[in-house]
Amino acid sequence: MKDFRVTPIRNGTVIDHIDCGQALKVLRIIGITDSVRSTVSVLLHVPSKKDGWKDVIKVEDRELDTKEVDKISLIAPKATINIIRDFNVAEKFNVKLPDVAKGIVRCGNPNCITNMDEPVETEFIVESKDPIVLRCLYCDRIQEDVADRVV
Amino acid sequence: MSFKGADVVSIRDLSREQIEQVMDLAEELVPYATGEKSTRAMEGKILGNLFFEPSTRTRLSFETAMLRLGGRFIEIAQPQSSSVVKGETLADTIRMVEGYADAIVLRHPHEGAARLAAKYCSKPVINAGDGAGQHPTQTILDLFTIRQQANGIADKNVVLVGDLKYGRTAHSLAEALGMFGANLMFVAPPLLQMPKETIKHLEKNGITPRLSSSLEEVISDADILYVTRIQRERFPDPAEYIKVAGSYRVDNALLREAKKDLVIMHPLPRVDEIAPEVDHTDNAKYFHQAFNGVPVRMALIMLVLGGEL
Ligand SMILES: Nc1ncnc2c1ncn2[C@@H]1O[C@H](COP(=O)(O)OP(=O)(O)O)[C@@H](O)[C@H]1O
Ligand SMILES: [Zn+2]
Numbered sequence: 001m002k003d004f005r006v007t008p009i010r011n012g013t014v015i016d017h018i019d020c021g022q023a024l025k026v027l028r029i030i031g032i033t034d035s036v037r038s039t040v041s042v043l044l045h046v047p048s049k050k051d052g053w054k055d056v057i058k059v060e061d062r063e064l065d066t067k068e069v070d071k072i073s074l075i076a077p078k079a080t081i082n083i084i085r086d087f088n089v090a091e092k093f094n095v096k097l098p099d100v101a102k103g104i105v106r107c108g109n110p111n112c113i114t115n116m117d118e119p120v121e122t123e124f125i126v127e128s129k130d131p132i133v134l135r136c137l138y139c140d141r142i143q144e145d146v147a148d149r150v151v
Numbered sequence: 152m153s154f155k156g157a158d159v160v161s162i163r164d165l166s167r168e169q170i171e172q173v174m175d176l177a178e179e180l181v182p183y184a185t186g187e188k189s190t191r192a193m194e195g196k197i198l199g200n201l202f203f204e205p206s207t208r209t210r211l212s213f214e215t216a217m218l219r220l221g222g223r224f225i226e227i228a229q230p231q232s233s234s235v236v237k238g239e240t241l242a243d244t245i246r247m248v249e250g251y252a253d254a255i256v257l258r259h260p261h262e263g264a265a266r267l268a269a270k271y272c273s274k275p276v277i278n279a280g281d282g283a284g285q286h287p288t289q290t291i292l293d294l295f296t297i298r299q300q301a302n303g304i305a306d307k308n309v310v311l312v313g314d315l316k317y318g319r320t321a322h323s324l325a326e327a328l329g330m331f332g333a334n335l336m337f338v339a340p341p342l343l344q345m346p347k348e349t350i351k352h353l354e355k356n357g358i359t360p361r362l363s364s365s366l367e368e369v370i371s372d373a374d375i376l377y378v379t380r381i382q383r384e385r386f387p388d389p390a391e392y393i394k395v396a397g398s399y400r401v402d403n404a405l406l407r408e409a410k411k412d413l414v415i416m417h418p419l420p421r422v423d424e425i426a427p428e429v430d431h432t433d434n435a436k437y438f439h440q441a442f443n444g445v446p447v448r449m450a451l452i453m454l455v456l457g458g459e460l
Binding site: 107109111112113114116117118119120136137138139140141142 | 161240241242259260261262263264266267270281282283284285348
């Protein structure tokens, strides 16, 4: 058996290889709030086999939807999602920034029509993935530092 | 290439060929725009003019354009930008007006409004300016004026002067001029110089603009001088504003250094960046430029609605 720093989970999701320091932002995105019933473990600053340090989040009894995974890709582009079923890694994939980011980021331009209570999802063209640069499909503004505006 | 049913939201949505198609038709429409000839090309059609922000030239020229084509228009003309129909979303207004009009013209204080309108509207939407964003019909009429007054755009030396940083029209015009092969010179005080993003975009397309902060330095090379307003609000110190604005003022003394057939343009309204004495020279083309808004908008209306002269 492996050297787990937390008790192994039977079913759930392990978000691994989160850039060090970003775990709390990821928690906000996947909506871990008071109403959560199952256990969530957060490992901050653990050594990574790949390089340096990483954060890891383990959520019991829950699998993430595509939108949540897309949001994570904006904050922790190197993260891997491991779906655990019956104590084993049943599925494993890297998060991947989509070519068009739909409904997952707020536009940084306060005068953009998408910030005006219109019934519309934001939409951004991903102009560059490393570093992450988005362009608002509506107001055309280039956006950097998107991590803080993930909805 | 068919325009019928298309939206005109951003100049970047149009290819060079499409812009040329608009300009060719606009040229043909000039005698109809002056009233010399008449047409019923848009008879029975209704244009929905939604102006949620004050506008004189753009609104009047769209109205004139539709009337000269024998069509009619309905309109919302909001005198104040702040009072954008509270309570109703733009998405709802658009879907309502879509039921009344054959095409929609939209001026709105928020960037991206026209893109949103186009999403909700199955009929053509023409962007007549969205906040500090796009104003594609202005860009096309500027290109048209240059082509007409300077006999072409390629290889002409075009000087853009004034507030190039915040000026809504300057960025799109620079990109479009680049696409048509003009040589670009940007003249502005360093604080108001063309944004890096626009310059990068030009360089990616093989155009290296010349940058300067002195109008005297470039005036003798210019074929076209495109003047924009420097806004007082950009300067915390009023004395600084007066000094800077004064050094970019176009007057007859400056024109002595210029080519004889220099074309002077301005999107209007001007404050005092062009001296009134310049109005009497053959170089002054800004009122003609404003007139060109009519044939260009006539052409766009005809292309998106489909129709024969
Ligand atoms: N049953 C489990 N309970 C909790 N965490 C697990 C479980 N199985 C695997 N993990 C964690 O999921 C991540 C991915 O697991 P694995 O694919 O075995 O490792 P790696 O991706 O490092 O090769 C690791 O952080 C591991 O500790
Ligand atoms: Zn935007």
